[in-house]
Amino acid sequence: MNDFLAAAVQLTSSQDPEINFNAAEEQIDLAARRGADLVGLPENFAFMGEDSRRLELASDLAERCSRFLVTMARRYQVVLLGGGFPAPVGDGSRTLNRAELVDRDGQLLARYDKIHLFDVDLPDGNTYRESATVNAGQELPPVVDVPGLCKVGLSICYDVRFPELYRHLVGAGADLLMIPAAFTAFTGKDHWQVLLQARAIENTAYVLAPAQTGQHYGRRHSHGHALVIDPWGTVLADAGVLPGAAIAPVNTAHQGHVRDQMPSLRHRRPALF
Template identity: 40%
Template sequence: MRVIKRCYSVYKNTFGDMDNLIAVCQVSSTNDKAKNFQACKTLITNAQKCGAKMVFLPESVDYIEEDRQKSFDMAESLDGPLISDYRALAKSLGVWVSLGGFHEKFSDTKLYNTHVVIDDRGEIASKYHKIHLYDVELPSRNINAKESSLIEAGSEIVTPVHTAIGNVGLAICYDMRFPQMAMALAEKGADILTYPSAFFFGTGAIHWEVLLRSRAIETQCYVIASAQTGSHSSSRKSWGHSLVVDPLGTVIAQCSDEPGFVLAPIDLTLVNSIRATMPLVNHRRYGIYPKMSSTPWPYLPIQDSSEYKFGASTVKGFQVFCQTPLSMAFTNIKCVLPGHVLVAPLRSMEKLSDLNEDEVKDLFLLVQKVEKTVETLHNTKSASIVIQDGEDAGQTIKHVHVHIIPRKQGDYLDNDDIYRELQNERKSTIPKRSDDEMAQEALVLRKHF
């Protein structure tokens, strides 16, 4: 992996043909909006020439003005001239741009601190209003800030935006001190977390890197943090050191303390590999503590060589066509009808009542998705969904599981015969399917997840 470890004002050479290359920019914004835009335009243009698919800019990318009233007067709306200029630039270069922090007009007295993502067609793909505001006094470090005096706090963690480099979760600066938000973004499907910043110099040396590396390790996401650097006025100085952290917590690219940009590749296969080999999501105890988000985790990578406990039996990885944090869906060794598949919790529990609330929710959300999928594949609008919950109900494998069986008119003379067929599954003359048959069916089904 080739990674440039420091910033340059202008790049003359590219990384070559490398997928998912990003550029993380570092600037020294002032109260001159036109000058700030020209500096960022140069960085974006040069980064795009180097092959960057997405360029990240820091918080307060539009301006930094210490006087509250002047700062308020300088703010614009999202359809104002500055965002229009950035949209035109992104479109002309065919590159995604993250404007890490823009002063957006909100009311007669307040602004939003808004993270804007512009796609390669020049359209606004997503926006996020900073929810954690920096109201901190640290006299020993010459810090006296009250962001809430000008900024209205946002009220929503935004669903990660699907970009050319992966699913990007949006945050801003002070948000990095709140791991709950990072976890919520990961639960919503983020591969990458962004923390564009104007991080105060006084705390940069002790907190900047360790916070960002921690957010990467606990979420198993890439972390991208573009930053302001240097002196903006006689009383305001930023730490700089923009960086990229991989999902293992390793800093793979970092700027120093000068304006410029750094290139780094984003490897989503690394994200999937780390989550598969150290499956933190499977080990979280959501029956003891809550999820940070009500949105289910995305589907997780499946290794054909893996094995899953299924009562006293084993489900092979090649049978599994979908895995969520708490459940799995897999092909069946004995099918009473074509398309008969199973969904089960990952935790081996005998009865449905043994599962916790999160497991039940995850299980039946997956059942719903699997039902729709097998009905589509088998050209039907009906399915039998069956749980044999306990031995007297016909359960032969002591592990909660849901049978999903696509149905067609006339497949049984008496519809209830299907339940008798399931009741006598072990004594059934239905032949067992081969590993190859189950693996091939799983491959077809995986494409729908």
């Protein structure tokens, strides 16, 4: 792993893909100007809206998202994660929630379809049924060795509540865990940061967590606070509640020092469980 700058982009995506693509490019441009080598976009970066409209747009939107990531990575010479967009399946009545990671040349490095779907009734009165129109992915998320940077493990939003998934990623060699999200405002205020810090601490890994923020449509409101967290659990950068980016260094020597100081990964006794 080499030292580099990582950026977790924060957006307030809407039901208008054109506005969303323009907003995403603006933040990618700003992150690249600040020297970021790895840039992550949040879940639903290209569309946040009603399920019926998402299904209507899914086929075209999936193609546009993939092309957008390739174009942006090449234009700004960054490794770029599209943290979640609809990919149609079957007759178009359902989608996958897909993340793609591309390199500076626009080559696809990894693809992941979200396996944990957000089906929750919250105390604030909001109900979320991701599984009503989204199929769960059938494969564990990949770890990819990004040339010149580090080994990156992918995940999406609700995955953060399933620590065994991150054990899998670190067991496969991940140095940095990417957790793009559209975390709800209600759950985010209590759970977002502490969950991300837990994933960083227990795996002595960097965490890059792009986020949605603010009001999107109807009652859908996201927490914000895109974060970069180091392997000790220290928050290195926090994007707050406005569109922008959390940008911070990923440091090889620091991660090695933390893993030597707190060698919990080497002390695991998986055979006992």
